[in-house]
Amino acid sequence: MRTNFNILNLILISLGGLALMFIIAPLLGMFLNTTPTEIFETTQDKEVQQSIWLTLSVSFASTLVFAIAAIPLSYLLARREFFAKKLVLGIIDLPIVIPHSAAGIAILGFISRDSVIGQVAESFGITLVGNPIGIAVAMAFVSIPYLITAARDGFLAVPIRLEKAALNLGASPARVFFSVSLPLASRNILSGMILMFARGMSEFGAVVIVAYHPMITPVLIYERFGAFGLTYARPVSVVFIIVCLVFFAALRMLSRERPKR
Amino acid sequence: MLEIKNISRKYEGFALQNISFSVEKGEYVVLLGESGAGKSLILEMMAGLILPDQGEIYYEDKAITNEKIQKRNMGMVFQDNTVFPHLKVKNNIAFPLKNQKLSPQENQQAILDYAQKAQVDKLLERWPETLSGGELKRVAIARTLASKPHCLLLDEPLSSLDVQLRDDMRSLLRQLNEEGMTMIHVTHDFEEAISLADKIGIVHQGELVQFGSPKEIFHKPKSKFIAKFSGIKNFYKSIVIDPKTILLENKVELKMPHGLSEGQGFAMFKSEDVILSSSRIDSSIINNFEAQVLEVIPSPRGMEVNVDIGIIVSTLISQESYERFQIKKHGKIWIGIKATAIHFIEKE
Numbered sequence: 001m002r003t004n005f006n007i008l009n010l011i012l013i014s015l016g017g018l019a020l021m022f023i024i025a026p027l028l029g030m031f032l033n034t035t036p037t038e039i040f041e042t043t044q045d046k047e048v049q050q051s052i053w054l055t056l057s058v059s060f061a062s063t064l065v066f067a068i069a070a071i072p073l074s075y076l077l078a079r080r081e082f083f084a085k086k087l088v089l090g091i092i093d094l095p096i097v098i099p100h101s102a103a104g105i106a107i108l109g110f111i112s113r114d115s116v117i118g119q120v121a122e123s124f125g126i127t128l129v130g131n132p133i134g135i136a137v138a139m140a141f142v143s144i145p146y147l148i149t150a151a152r153d154g155f156l157a158v159p160i161r162l163e164k165a166a167l168n169l170g171a172s173p174a175r176v177f178f179s180v181s182l183p184l185a186s187r188n189i190l191s192g193m194i195l196m197f198a199r200g201m202s203e204f205g206a207v208v209i210v211a212y213h214p215m216i217t218p219v220l221i222y223e224r225f226g227a228f229g230l231t232y233a234r235p236v237s238v239v240f241i242i243v244c245l246v247f248f249a250a251l252r253m254l255s256r257e258r259p260k261r
Numbered sequence: 262m263l264e265i266k267n268i269s270r271k272y273e274g275f276a277l278q279n280i281s282f283s284v285e286k287g288e289y290v291v292l293l294g295e296s297g298a299g300k301s302l303i304l305e306m307m308a309g310l311i312l313p314d315q316g317e318i319y320y321e322d323k324a325i326t327n328e329k330i331q332k333r334n335m336g337m338v339f340q341d342n343t344v345f346p347h348l349k350v351k352n353n354i355a356f357p358l359k360n361q362k363l364s365p366q367e368n369q370q371a372i373l374d375y376a377q378k379a380q381v382d383k384l385l386e387r388w389p390e391t392l393s394g395g396e397l398k399r400v401a402i403a404r405t406l407a408s409k410p411h412c413l414l415l416d417e418p419l420s421s422l423d424v425q426l427r428d429d430m431r432s433l434l435r436q437l438n439e440e441g442m443t444m445i446h447v448t449h450d451f452e453e454a455i456s457l458a459d460k461i462g463i464v465h466q467g468e469l470v471q472f473g474s475p476k477e478i479f480h481k482p483k484s485k486f487i488a489k490f491s492g493i494k495n496f497y498k499s500i501v502i503d504p505k506t507i508l509l510e511n512k513v514e515l516k517m518p519h520g521l522s523e524g525q526g527f528a529m530f531k532s533e534d535v536i537l538s539s540s541r542i543d544s545s546i547i548n549n550f551e552a553q554v555l556e557v558i559p560s561p562r563g564m565e566v567n568v569d570i571g572i573i574v575s576t577l578i579s580q581e582s583y584e585r586f587q588i589k590k591h592g593k594i595w596i597g598i599k600a601t602a603i604h605f606i607e608k609e
Binding site for chain 1: 309343
């Protein structure tokens with residue numbers, strides 16, 4: 001029995017290690033093939049700086065703005081039963097399964113000058129295509145399922161009895177939502193927002209169709225690769241990955257920090 | 262003051278049927294029944310958490326049956342306390358105070374007052390996850406009191422508390438009631454009900470089978486279930502065969518001290534009113550039987566000896582008597598039942 005167990009362990013560790021190496025090796029290779037000088041020079045490149053700033057700020061803003069609608073939807077999905085709820089749940093997962101270039105085409109049609117939304121924006125002097133707003137819409141489209149799912153799980157984990165107890169204490173349904181349900185689901189919501197933010201800033205396929213310019217970093221990497229080759233695309237990739245990892249780790253740590261008891 | 266009229270409700274394969282009772286202001290009513298009998302459901306309908314399929318609920322002659330939960334002002338203390346885990350004790354108590362538009366000083370004072378009333382004033386700065394079950398229950402009570410409810414609806418408030426905490430909580434509940442709070446309390450514990458209630462409602466399989474003072478319930482239980490629930494194990498369907506004799510379960514005759522009119526009903530007597538002896542008792546007791554011992558069960562009050570005399574009779578004797586009579590399973594023993602200890606309840 002003991003021998004069997006050890007053999008099983010050996011197989012599990014070997015296969016698991018291979019899977020882990022599969023993720024680590026290409027990234028490590030990229031890091032090892034980039035000299036510190038190249039990284040330093042890339043960080044000084046104005047175009048790179050601007051694109052990283054644009055990527056982070058647009059993804060962040062897109063997460064915040066779309067959360068205003070995504071969180072109430074998550075609450076409805078967690079608490080109410082309604083006709084075609086399963087269909088709605090399926091629709092929410094759609095952006096994850098469709099090709100992101102196809103998503104980009106869909107969004108382009110949705111916000112172009114010929115569309116209603118595009119025309120309304122034009123009347124205010126804003127062209128959505130090729131604009132950070134268009135980028136934000138494309139980022140949100142592909143990343144919003146992560147927030148909705150995480151927030152819904154958060155609301156589902158709040159005992160309904162706590163909400164009923166709050167009502168019983170005389171609180172209005174709105175107060176129950178803001179002072180009981182939302183704070184108790186906040187950890188999941190925050191975690192969903194971090195995922196949405198991270199997924200949004202790494203998006204390429206949908207964004208490149210909606211807005212080649214102004215250039216977000218994934219598009220810049222693609223452009224450098226197309227124009228100058230691997231050697232020029234690699235340092236930008238490394239810098240962007242470092243920035244993403246730092247942000248992701250910092251946000252994760254913030255969301256995990258528990259209040260003192 | 263509070264009136265429940267013919268409430269019925271089907272709920273997850275279970276049905277509450279035609280529940281009616283009323284509660285006067287300042288009264289302590291206990292709904293007593295086994296787990297799953299439907300007691301908590303009645304409480305939840307009073308609080309508005311669930312709406313009845315039929316029937317009405319009135320508060321001071323005003324129908325509140327379909328009133329929103331937050332407008333009813335029925336203070337529910339849930340069995341699992343439902344203290345908000347993300348708020349400190351003081352903020353839990355302050356939660357219902359928000360509706361009362363108090364100044365910051367008045368708010369602080371009110372928190373302290375309600376905390377003192379429920380004896381949690383030392384815990385105000387604590388987080389719920391650091392509190393014991395008894396402390397959480399008290400916080401839940403303080404918070405509910407802060408909502409200034411018309412009455413307190415208590416769902417099994419003493420369950421999951423150890424003996425000492427249970428006594429303390431019982432005195433707190435009694436004290437709140439003495440201060441004028443109307444209480445409706447759900448439990449499965451008969452002693453808890455007796456010790457607190459002005460009125461007891463017995464709930465059995467979705468029906469309110471009896472409602473009255475503890476004395477009425479105890480002395481005139483309307484069914485075998487209630488009698489057993491109240492701790493009386495000797496309860497038999499009986500027929501009066503002559504003014505001084507009743508026939509129990511069509512098997513055993515018992516002599517009664519006073520004249521009975523013809524009819525049917527139930528005979529009952531307490532286990533401790535059955536006298537055991539090794540031979541026939543030569544005494545004033547006229548109901549003597551030779552019995553076979555079926556089983557002996559140790560209980561906190563002594564030894565419970567169940568015997569067969571054609572019907573099964575439960576008796577209760579001290580440990581000393583048990584040893585003296587050398588009672589053994591399947592052994593023979595004599596029992597005597599005092600005629601004056603037998604209650605006959607005519608079937609209505």
